Amino acid sequence: MIKSRVVYLCMATLLLLFVVMVAIIPNIGIQTTNAAFSYEELVFNQSKVTTVDIEISEEDWQSMLENAVAEEYKEATVTVNGKRMEHVAIRTKGNLTLNSVVNSDSDRYSFKIDFDYYDNEQSLYGLTKLNLNNNYSDTTLMREYISYEIMEEMGLPTPAHSYMYITVNGQDQGLYLGVEQVDETFLANNFGSNDGFLYKPDGVGSDLKYISDDLSDYTGIDLKTNEANAESSKWVEMVKALSEGGDLEQYLDVDEILRYFAVNTALVNLDSYQSNLKHNYYLYEENGVFSIIPWDYNMSFGGFSMGMGGGNMPQPTEDADMSKDGANMQRGNRMGMDMMGQSTDLLAEEAVNFSIYTPVSGISLEERPLLNTLLSNDEYLAIYEGYLEEVATTYLTEQYVQNITNNLAALLTTYVEADPTKFSTTEQFLEAVKGEKSLPEFAKQRSASILKQLSGELVIEASTTSSNEGFPERFQNGEMNGQPPANWNGDEMELPANREEGQQGAFGQPPANWNGDQMQPPNREGGQRMPNGANEFTNNTAMLVISAVTLILLIAATIFVFKFNRRGSKKKRLLEF
Structure with missing residues (x-):
């Protein structure tokens, strides 16, 4: 016979378990599921700066720096x-920026980390490769980050990204932008499958002009996936349709590509398909239909000078600190940055009023058949205009960009x-946050120009000045392939003393999607990568299931106790009788 105290003990245990499940476990951050792509939350957490500590033999480190190319x-x-x-692989990376640093006295290279290079089953929470971008040519340090944020808001498949502070063998390497x-x-995370063909165009054929029916003639089209089945790709048919006419929607995700060009044009990102360099984008073919994937935005916001005139590193003001920051800036000047196309003036008229109807530089629109064919179609042009208006009134606005900065x-x-290795000064970084420069x-003036062009109030002719005049010939067609801060605690940077969690930052109100702990990611639909909140949603779902099961057990135990007591009372009455 079960004693009453045993029953009550079981009841109390179940009740305690229920309280623990509901009140305690969700607050200690246990990851319960969605491990396949949990890197989005665990590696690219935009509410803090990720720490990346690299340990490498001094011999290998020096060899990598001395032979960076x-x-x-x-x-x-x-x-x-x-x-x-x-057992992780690391190397230098880049094209123009890599060669610029090589020809300088700086060792601030961009890096690529490959987690599965030596072990193809190894990953970092599902992430296999991580790019650490050195923010070369961007004194604001924010152009690429903000560009990817707007691309995400517009529903484009966009690499995960956040800021990361790097050390090498215990020595500070500096603040970088980490990019997936x-x-x-x-592809698996954003498209649900990686069985298609991923191309990275850069060189012969990257303008997407039809050359021949032989895929091997497109030597600048680097196939990254599914190489064994390349003959099944619709690449040739796609470029032929662009050049000779055909059903574009048979080969292109037209709506997605129009969104891409609307954002790229609004951001005046000319280190791209829209200039002579015709690179910095991916194409993914799935079931014969091509989507476009954005890439490399350190020269957006007009940062890639169309006229190539003048030096590119702003000179310090008279009261600028010329100790550490000044030395870094002087090193940047010695790097020959003025040859690499960075715009001197963030608010240059040619950038602010860049044409939305002939959105190319150094070339004619006809030389870019993907863009030209779409904008020559009245129906597609109207859609493109609608997306430009959305960007100009919702995302590339003074308020939206101000919130982020x-x-x-x-x-x-x-x-x-x-x-200790930054190319520009802290003053230049802060200058980009708020104010007239x-x-x-830029967002305020650029969005106003876009709206005026859409209304017909402002008409801009395309510039045919070469975007890469002054570049070494081998670059022209994309054919070349200290002590920590005082608030460092060993794992991550503590919040500044003047900003507790949930309070506004030193430069104004926090963004609208700030919740006191972290920046909330934008919602994405239509097969785009799940937002960081997807992990939270999945975890919460699991917790609800566990809590529901526990509650059912608790109810069942209560019923059992009730019946047990009734049976015990009845038996007791019979015995007394």
Whole structure:
């Protein structure tokens, strides 16, 4: 016979378990599911700066720096936010920026980390490759980040991205922008499959002109996936339809590509398909239909000078600190940055009033058949105009961009100050946050120009000045392939003393999607990558299931106790009788 105290003990245990499930476990951040792509939340957490600690033999490190152009992988151990990964490959990366740093006295290269290079089953929470971009030619340090944010808002498949502070063998390397690699993992996460053909155009054929029916003649079209089945690709049919006419929607995700060109044009991103360099984009073919994937935005916001005139590194003001920041800026000047196309003036008239109807530089629109064919179609042109209006009135606005720069200033300023290798000064970074020479001011003027062009009030002719005049010939067609800051606690940067969690940053109100702890990611629909909140949603769902099961057990136990007591009372009455 079960004693009453045993029954009550079981009841109390179930009740305690229920309380623990509902009240305690959700608050300790246990990851319960969705491990396949949990890197979006665990590696690219935009509410803080991720720490990346690289351990590599001094011999390999020096060899990599001294032979940077070779882009040769070296073995290393990499710790990301405390997660230690051994037998990882790392190399320098880049094209124009890589060669610029090579020809300087700086060792601030961009890096690519390959987690599955030596072990194809190894990943960092599902992430197999991580790019660490050095923010070369961007004194604001924010152009690429903001561009990707707007691309995401417009529903484009966009690499995950966040800021990361790097150390190498215990020495500060500096503040970088971490960007997810566009690869099989990215495709599976964004498209639900990676069985298609991923292309990275850069060179002969990257203008998407029809050359021949032989795919091998398109030597600048680098096929990254499914190489064994290349003959099944519809690449040739697609470019032939662009050049000779055909059903574009048979080969292109037209709506998605129009969104891409609307954003790229609004951002005046000319280190892209829309200039002589005709690169910095991916195409993904799935079931014979091509989508476009954005890539490399450190020269957006008009940062790629169309006229190529003048030097590109702003000179310091008279009261600028010429100690550490000044030395870094002088190093930037010695790097020959004025040859690499960075615009001197963020608010240059040619950038602010860049044409939305002939959105190319250094070439004619006809030389870019993908863009020209779409804009020559009245129906597609109207859709493109609608997306431009959406960008200009919703995202590329003074308020939207100001919210982002305010938040980034509060998050990053201490890191920028501590960065021993940065190309420009902390003053230049802060200048871009707010004021008459800032990114929000550019957004204000650029969006006004877009709206005037859409209404017909302003008519702009395309510039045919070569965008790459002055570049070394081998670059012209894309054929070339310290002490930590005071608030460093060993894992991550503490919040600045003047900004507690939930309070506004030092430069104004936090963004509208700031919840006191972190920046909420935009919602995405239509097969785009799940937002960071998807992990939270999945975890909450699991917790609800567990709690529901526990509650059912608790109810069942209550019923059992009730019946047990009734049976016991009845038996007791019979015995007394």
